[in-house]
Amino acid sequence: MEELVELTIDGKEIEVPAGMNLIDAAERAGIHIPNLCYLKGMKGIGACRLCLVEIQGLKAPVIACNTKVKDGMIVNTKTDKVQEVRKFVIDLILSMHPLDCMTCTKAGKCNLQKYAYDFELKESSFTRKKFGYPTDAANPFIMRDPDYCILCGRCARVCNEQGTNVLEFMGRGVESRVITANDKPLQESGCTFCGSCVDACPVNALLESDRLRKGREWNYKEINSVCLLCGNGCDITVSTKDGVIQKINAGAEAGSAEKYICAYGRFGFDCIGAETRLTVPMKRVNGELKDTDWQDALAIVSEKLKQAGKEAGFISVAGIGNEDALTLKKLARDVVKTKNFDTTLSLYADSESLRNSQAANVDNADLILLVGLDPSQWKRVLPALDAAVRRRVGRGAKLIVVNSSETKIEEAATIGLKGDEISILESIAKALTEKGIKADRRLVSSVKNAEITEPVEKAADLISGARSPLIFSSPALFNASANIALLKGKVISVGLESNARGIALMGLTTEGKTYREMINGRMKVLYAVGEVPMVKRPDADFLIVQNSHMTELAKQADVVLPSATFLESAGTMVDYMGRMKYLPKVIEPQGESKSHREIFTGISKLMGTPLKKVTEAEVGKAAKVKTKPAFSSFVKQEGLDVSPEELIESVNASVINGSRLLWLKETEKAIAV
Numbered sequence: 001m002e003e004l005v006e007l008t009i010d011g012k013e014i015e016v017p018a019g020m021n022l023i024d025a026a027e028r029a030g031i032h033i034p035n036l037c038y039l040k041g042m043k044g045i046g047a048c049r050l051c052l053v054e055i056q057g058l059k060a061p062v063i064a065c066n067t068k069v070k071d072g073m074i075v076n077t078k079t080d081k082v083q084e085v086r087k088f089v090i091d092l093i094l095s096m097h098p099l100d101c102m103t104c105t106k107a108g109k110c111n112l113q114k115y116a117y118d119f120e121l122k123e124s125s126f127t128r129k130k131f132g133y134p135t136d137a138a139n140p141f142i143m144r145d146p147d148y149c150i151l152c153g154r155c156a157r158v159c160n161e162q163g164t165n166v167l168e169f170m171g172r173g174v175e176s177r178v179i180t181a182n183d184k185p186l187q188e189s190g191c192t193f194c195g196s197c198v199d200a201c202p203v204n205a206l207l208e209s210d211r212l213r214k215g216r217e218w219n220y221k222e223i224n225s226v227c228l229l230c231g232n233g234c235d236i237t238v239s240t241k242d243g244v245i246q247k248i249n250a251g252a253e254a255g256s257a258e259k260y261i262c263a264y265g266r267f268g269f270d271c272i273g274a275e276t277r278l279t280v281p282m283k284r285v286n287g288e289l290k291d292t293d294w295q296d297a298l299a300i301v302s303e304k305l306k307q308a309g310k311e312a313g314f315i316s317v318a319g320i321g322n323e324d325a326l327t328l329k330k331l332a333r334d335v336v337k338t339k340n341f342d343t344t345l346s347l348y349a350d351s352e353s354l355r356n357s358q359a360a361n362v363d364n365a366d367l368i369l370l371v372g373l374d375p376s377q378w379k380r381v382l383p384a385l386d387a388a389v390r391r392r393v394g395r396g397a398k399l400i401v402v403n404s405s406e407t408k409i410e411e412a413a414t415i416g417l418k419g420d421e422i423s424i425l426e427s428i429a430k431a432l433t434e435k436g437i438k439a440d441r442r443l444v445s446s447v448k449n450a451e452i453t454e455p456v457e458k459a460a461d462l463i464s465g466a467r468s469p470l471i472f473s474s475p476a477l478f479n480a481s482a483n484i485a486l487l488k489g490k491v492i493s494v495g496l497e498s499n500a501r502g503i504a505l506m507g508l509t510t511e512g513k514t515y516r517e518m519i520n521g522r523m524k525v526l527y528a529v530g531e532v533p534m535v536k537r538p539d540a541d542f543l544i545v546q547n548s549h550m551t552e553l554a555k556q557a558d559v560v561l562p563s564a565t566f567l568e569s570a571g572t573m574v575d576y577m578g579r580m581k582y583l584p585k586v587i588e589p590q591g592e593s594k595s596h597r598e599i600f601t602g603i604s605k606l607m608g609t610p611l612k613k614v615t616e617a618e619v620g621k622a623a624k625v626k627t628k629p630a631f632s633s634f635v636k637q638e639g640l641d642v643s644p645e646e647l648i649e650s651v652n653a654s655v656i657n658g659s660r661l662l663w664l665k666e667t668e669k670a671i672a673v
């Protein structure tokens with residue numbers, strides 16, 4: 001059980017977990033201790049001295065961001081002495097800061113502005129210092145204006161902790177500056193444009209490039225949602241104004257470094273209004289796609305599906321919501337009466353591994369084992385997992401990487417075990433059982449011939465000594481990884497698409513032909529949902545494409561149905577950690593586009609078997625699985641070896657090509673040459 005400590009802050013008695021710092025403890029009591037360089041979740045560095053507080057019994061004030069609570073501590077956060085120091089600090093910072101709050105885009109969200117107001121400082125009492133540093137605006141994502149920088153260091157710390165290491169301090173005292181390596185523009189410095197530094201910056205020194213005159217912070221409506229663009233399913237906060245998305249930030253509380261989102265999640269939303277956006281249904285007339293209305297399009301689709309019956313097939317991406325998945329399954333199985341419904345999930349995972357994954361939280365893990373996975377912020381394959389693992393390692397967790405190929409994440413590992421993953425897992429299992437961890441007899445016998453090398457022995461020492469080990473496994477290696485979890489820890493199968501786990505739980509997995517069989521065989525009707533990774537029309541008599549954007553495949557379809565994007569439709573998803581997450585409808589769908597399930601329901605009505613709305617209870621019931629961890633052979637599942645990078649890029653092609661991300665892709669290509 002968590003150890004609690006009792007203390008008094010500004011006369012309020014509170015009880016907080018041992019080890020907490022005074023800024024966070026005070027916040028629990030509803031007391032704000034001014035701070036500029038502190039980032040929730042990271043160790044205080046004492047750079048700004050704004051968080052000074054007085055503690056009874058101590059002669060000098062102490063910095064709250066770096067002082068841990070103690071039983072019986074009596075803290076005063078607003079004594080004349082500390083208020084005077086704070087006012088002095090803000091006064092000094094203001095002497096080096098442009099005083100243009102009336103036009104500054106960050107106004108309303110800027111901590112310096114807030115504190116200047118609190119201390120009634122209209123301007124500085126010190127001589128003004130102007131630096132005139134050049135602005136870095138050479139990319140379409142982030143504008144860096146060092147003249148606004150208050151040298152709090154938050155950007156550099158967050159960038160370094162997540163392992164991107166782009167920003168650093170140069171120089172000393174007031175002359176110091178945050179720079180990139182060799183002071184080059186961000187795109188030439190290994191920046192991934194994740195924007196974590198923008199979220200961390202308390203002032204206007206780092207800002208989204210397109211924010212100028214797009215409304216003030218107080219004009220924005222903030223809505224929490226989830227990014228569905230890759231297997232991470234990151235929490236996001238979407239800011240809208242007049243029903244239009246203005247920006248997306250990581251879904252963490254302000255002043256926290258706890259959440260990460262990548263450039264796709266942060267900047268890909270431009271694609272919502274891209275030229276390629278589908279806003280009306282289309283049908284093929286004399287060889288050409290022509291606009292039509294919903295009634296006509298759905299009538300054609302229903303008729304074709306009715307005729308095809310069990311020879312119809314449905315393929316979908318695994319980035320659709322649970323409600324869409326359940327409705328699609330019902331449409332296929334109960335209305336069209338075909339067993340052929342499958343998703344892209346079957347290209348990289350078996351649904352059993354996703355169904356049998358446990359629930360966990362990476363932030364609680366003190367040891368992480370990555371099996372057969374190559375998460376990378378740079379390749380944008382599970383970038384948030386890469387960042388989260390590196391952050392945990394930076395805070396003391398151990399990392400073991402098991403992979404038959406080179407991985408970049410290995411640079412952060414305590415132990416890297418390169419080679420055949422199955423043999424390595426067998427050896428680890430044997431080493432663990434030899435340490436006295438109780439195991440199933442079949443497990444012991446299956447690993448009896450495994451060879452224990454020195455690094456494997458060390459890895460087993462780390463695992464057996466860990467309090468809360470967590471294994472992230474590629475789906476193909478899940479059974480073998482789960483055998484390790486039978487001995488110690490929890491295991492998660494990591495899918496490549498956002499709702500892979502939800503799709504598996506909802507049961508949108510074929511009872512007939514698989515995804516590959518449907519695209520390689522001849523279907524009477526093939527119905528593709530979402531941006532399925534395909535550019536050439538498969539050999540189907542009739543092709544229906546339901547997607548938010550015009551794709552190469554859609555151009556070859558017989559009917560095209562415009563669907564809403566995930567930001568335009570409400571629903572739920574289950575992330576790879578097993579957390580059910582809710583996505584509200586952030587904005588209205590463009591044009592006449594409709595949510596996937598509305599379209600499926602419309603078809604079911606025309607086919608004479610109207611589907612009812614999927615309820616929350618239904619989703620909840622489907623998501624509940626009772627898993628009984630049991631030994632299974634140490635074997636790798638074959639046929640799940642799609643390239644993660646290619647798959648992610650291709651299911652997001654419209655997002656990339658219809659947004660600022662295209663610049664990033666092209667710049668990265670040019671730099672790589």
Ligand code: SF4
Pocket residue numbers: 142158159164165166167186190191192193194195196197198
């Ligand atoms: S955008 Fe991301 S990678 Fe680039 S400097 Fe900021 S935190 Fe670092």
Ligand code: SF4
Pocket residue numbers: 148149150151152153154155156178200201202203205206
């Ligand atoms: S750019 Fe922003 S976050 Fe970075 S040191 Fe300057 S003020 Fe702090």
Ligand code: SF4
Pocket residue numbers: 227228229230231232233234260261262263264265266382383384498
């Ligand atoms: S890591 Fe994946 S889920 Fe997270 S913001 Fe990026 S694309 Fe979206």
Ligand code: FES
Pocket residue numbers: 034035036037038044045046047048049050051052063064065066
């Ligand atoms: S917040 Fe504590 S010193 Fe800056």
